[in-house]
Amino acid sequence: MSRKPALAVVGATGAAGAVMLQILSQHADVWGDIRLLASPRSAGRKLAVRGEECEVLALDEDTLRGVDVAVFLVPEDVAARWAPIAAAQGAVVVDASAAFRMDPDVPLVVPEINPHAVRVRPRGIVASPGCTTLALIVAVGALHAEFGLSELVVSAYQAVSGAGQAGVAALREQLSTVAGTRLGTTPGDVRRAVGDDTGPFAGPVALNVVPWSGTPQQDGWSSEELRIRDETRKILDLPGLRVAATCVRVPVVTAHSVSVHARFERAVTVERAHEILATSPGVVLYDDPAAGDFPTPADVVGTDPTWVGRVRRSLDDDRALDFFVCGDNLRKGAALNTAQVAESVAAELTAGLAAGRSAGEAAYAVD
Amino acid sequence: MSRKPALAVVGATGAAGAVMLQILSQHADVWGDIRLLASPRSAGRKLAVRGEECEVLALDEDTLRGVDVAVFLVPEDVAARWAPIAAAQGAVVVDASAAFRMDPDVPLVVPEINPHAVRVRPRGIVASPGCTTLALIVAVGALHAEFGLSELVVSAYQAVSGAGQAGVAALREQLSTVAGTRLGTTPGDVRRAVGDDTGPFAGPVALNVVPWSGTPQQDGWSSEELRIRDETRKILDLPGLRVAATCVRVPVVTAHSVSVHARFERAVTVERAHEILATSPGVVLYDDPAAGDFPTPADVVGTDPTWVGRVRRSLDDDRALDFFVCGDNLRKGAALNTAQVAESVAAELTAGLAAGRSAGEAAYAVD
Numbered sequence: 001m002s003r004k005p006a007l008a009v010v011g012a013t014g015a016a017g018a019v020m021l022q023i024l025s026q027h028a029d030v031w032g033d034i035r036l037l038a039s040p041r042s043a044g045r046k047l048a049v050r051g052e053e054c055e056v057l058a059l060d061e062d063t064l065r066g067v068d069v070a071v072f073l074v075p076e077d078v079a080a081r082w083a084p085i086a087a088a089q090g091a092v093v094v095d096a097s098a099a100f101r102m103d104p105d106v107p108l109v110v111p112e113i114n115p116h117a118v119r120v121r122p123r124g125i126v127a128s129p130g131c132t133t134l135a136l137i138v139a140v141g142a143l144h145a146e147f148g149l150s151e152l153v154v155s156a157y158q159a160v161s162g163a164g165q166a167g168v169a170a171l172r173e174q175l176s177t178v179a180g181t182r183l184g185t186t187p188g189d190v191r192r193a194v195g196d197d198t199g200p201f202a203g204p205v206a207l208n209v210v211p212w213s214g215t216p217q218q219d220g221w222s223s224e225e226l227r228i229r230d231e232t233r234k235i236l237d238l239p240g241l242r243v244a245a246t247c248v249r250v251p252v253v254t255a256h257s258v259s260v261h262a263r264f265e266r267a268v269t270v271e272r273a274h275e276i277l278a279t280s281p282g283v284v285l286y287d288d289p290a291a292g293d294f295p296t297p298a299d300v301v302g303t304d305p306t307w308v309g310r311v312r313r314s315l316d317d318d319r320a321l322d323f324f325v326c327g328d329n330l331r332k333g334a335a336l337n338t339a340q341v342a343e344s345v346a347a348e349l350t351a352g353l354a355a356g357r358s359a360g361e362a363a364y365a366v367d
Numbered sequence: 368m369s370r371k372p373a374l375a376v377v378g379a380t381g382a383a384g385a386v387m388l389q390i391l392s393q394h395a396d397v398w399g400d401i402r403l404l405a406s407p408r409s410a411g412r413k414l415a416v417r418g419e420e421c422e423v424l425a426l427d428e429d430t431l432r433g434v435d436v437a438v439f440l441v442p443e444d445v446a447a448r449w450a451p452i453a454a455a456q457g458a459v460v461v462d463a464s465a466a467f468r469m470d471p472d473v474p475l476v477v478p479e480i481n482p483h484a485v486r487v488r489p490r491g492i493v494a495s496p497g498c499t500t501l502a503l504i505v506a507v508g509a510l511h512a513e514f515g516l517s518e519l520v521v522s523a524y525q526a527v528s529g530a531g532q533a534g535v536a537a538l539r540e541q542l543s544t545v546a547g548t549r550l551g552t553t554p555g556d557v558r559r560a561v562g563d564d565t566g567p568f569a570g571p572v573a574l575n576v577v578p579w580s581g582t583p584q585q586d587g588w589s590s591e592e593l594r595i596r597d598e599t600r601k602i603l604d605l606p607g608l609r610v611a612a613t614c615v616r617v618p619v620v621t622a623h624s625v626s627v628h629a630r631f632e633r634a635v636t637v638e639r640a641h642e643i644l645a646t647s648p649g650v651v652l653y654d655d656p657a658a659g660d661f662p663t664p665a666d667v668v669g670t671d672p673t674w675v676g677r678v679r680r681s682l683d684d685d686r687a688l689d690f691f692v693c694g695d696n697l698r699k700g701a702a703l704n705t706a707q708v709a710e711s712v713a714a715e716l717t718a719g720l721a722a723g724r725s726a727g728e729a730a731y732a733v734d
Binding site for chain 2: 153155157172175176178179180183184185186187188189190191202203204207208209210211212216219220221222229240241242243244246248250251252253254257259261270287289290292294295296297298299300301302303309310311312313314315316317320322324
């Protein structure tokens with residue numbers, strides 16, 4: 001090929017954007033030009049990527065022109081508007097938002113689980129799953145490949161950075177209010193001290209847990225809970241999978257945890273589950289409770305893999321495993337998975353470009 | 368009857384003991400003498416109960432003499448040693464520890480669920496369940512009575528006071544360390560700031576969750592997790608019930624929460640579940656997420672009932688309900704249930720005494 005693909009990072013100035021720039025500086029460099037795009041009010045800022053200062057440009061039709069791959073790390077409404085425009089101009093879009101995840105013409109890709117799905121993208125858009133799904137799917141997918149998943153019951157312990165910088169700011173502020181006090185012992189004392197402004201959360205999150213995230217959906221379920229179900233089904237290509245998810249926000253800055261009860265079609269053993277998890281790409285098995293070894297958010301924040309511990313076979317059901325996973329919701333849960341998908345597209349385009357096809361043509365190539 | 372039964376509160380100076388003295392001052396007064404007992408080093412302290420100062424006596428064979436009912440709010444090893452001594456002297460013991468819960472000759476009683484079990488106590492000892500079981504059992508038991516429980520998958524969000532004053536102190540100290548900092552964003556930064564002394568927990572609990580509580584048991588399960596299974600089976604008289612529990616410590620001072628996935632023998636509806644929960648003694652239904660109504664620890668701490676919200680029927684299984692419960696682990700989870708059991712024994716003894724039987728005879732009376 002004559003050139004490496006050009007990349008646009010849309011949302012470069014956000015929290016996930018910052019992690020993306022780190023990743024681009026650390027990973028093998030598969031990119032030609034890298035263009036940083038953001039809202040007009042962030043234009044003109046300079047950010048470092050691959051060791052060089054790079055000026056942030058305002059996102060518009062002009063700045064999306066000539067891009068081979070555009071990663072979108074922006075809110076859902078921004079992605080819904082701009083991703084089709086980028087795709088229409090010939091870019092392959094990799095979108096981290098929920099805007100296109102359930103579109104049947106948009107593949108939902110986790111490279112460790114369904115790498116080939118990225119090739120079939122009729123709209124020129126590829127979606128990356130939500131951060132809670134990404135906290136569990138690599139481990140669950142590896143076990144599914146061996147045992148055949150039939151049911152998932154999961155309870156999430158979601159970090160506040162899943163709600164963006166506003167979530168982190170809310171927790172930090174509330175922690176300053178409650179630290180050094182005797183709060184947390186009488187009804188509503190934390191709520192009164194924190195006040196009505198609980199930031200992006202439906203209640204105070206310091207000295208508390210809040211069993212709600214997302215927006216109200218059918219029959220009492222939250223959007224975040226239904227996403228875990230819908231995304232898991234789509235990624236594993238198990239449209240009838242039974243999934244019951246509960247999302248609870250906890251006073252942790254970054255790294256989502258999930259308590260997973262997984263039922264399989266075939267009998268399981270902890271030994272075999274350990275072997276699978278210990279050898280699966282993107283997974284670290286950390287499971288010796290007697291030695292104090294199990295994943296916690298404070299230990300795994302800032303790292304790439306899904307950490308798995310507390311692996312137990314149900315005492316009442318030889319086809320069920322219980323385990324606890326932790327994963328950084330800003331890395332694998334957002335920027336990292338998006339970068340991995342974009343890199344797989346880059347490899348494909350590079351091969352296509354080498355064969356003399358345009359990026360647009362290569363984007364529709366299916367093996 | 369000529370007199371009200373005499374009560375001994377063993378462990379009066381502890382956290383659960385303090386709540387017990389509050390409860391004794393608030394509830395209808397069914398007791399004659401109330402004697403406060405504790406370890407020799409706490410003897411001589413004066414505590415208020417029923418509006419009067421009362422001197423704490425050292426626990427020994429003499430101070431247990433002449434007691435009709437003895438509530439034990441002490442560690443397991445202390446209860447294991449002293450409860451049989453109190454029973455041998457004629458007292459009916461109501462023990463909040465785990466020492467006797469699985470003894471087939473000791474009933475495990477939650478008055479809202481199995482009140483009659485208290486009457487059959489061959490050892491003169493009645494046990495109260497653990498705080499995590501008590502957070503969920505009243506709601507689960509009410510639904511079981513209607514729908515027939517067949518399986519439970521639960522994930523707990525356990526408050527630090529479940530580990531006693533040392534747990535509360537550890538969280539308060541760690542919170543002071545992390546408040547006002549940027550900790551929680553790089554691997555191990557919280558662990559390094561907190562240091563090796565994480566109190567009674569297997570890891571730092573500020574800005575973190577710790578998926579471990581209790582001691583290591585068979586096949587990777589923790590003692591706390593197996594207790595939820597064993598206790599639930601015994602209280603509901605369902606020896607073959609399938610239970611998978613995961614216990615996780617969270618940075619909350621008081622009030623345990625549990626995410627419950629319950630499967631039943633019969634089809635369920637949210638409407639009927641709401642009716643049952645809204646009319647069950649000891650339960651408050653608080654379930655309107657669109658209005659921000661769901662239980663959180665900060666709201667329910669210091670209250671007696673089990674609070675239930677987020678009631679949903681599984682989208683994939685019309686016999687499964689998911690819901691979220693919160694309960695104060697020091698009230699219903701410890702002192703309150705113990706007090707309720709003791710009061711039911713008092714009523715029985717009073718009836719027995721009225722009929723001219725001794726407390727010892729009444730203790731063996733079975734309807």
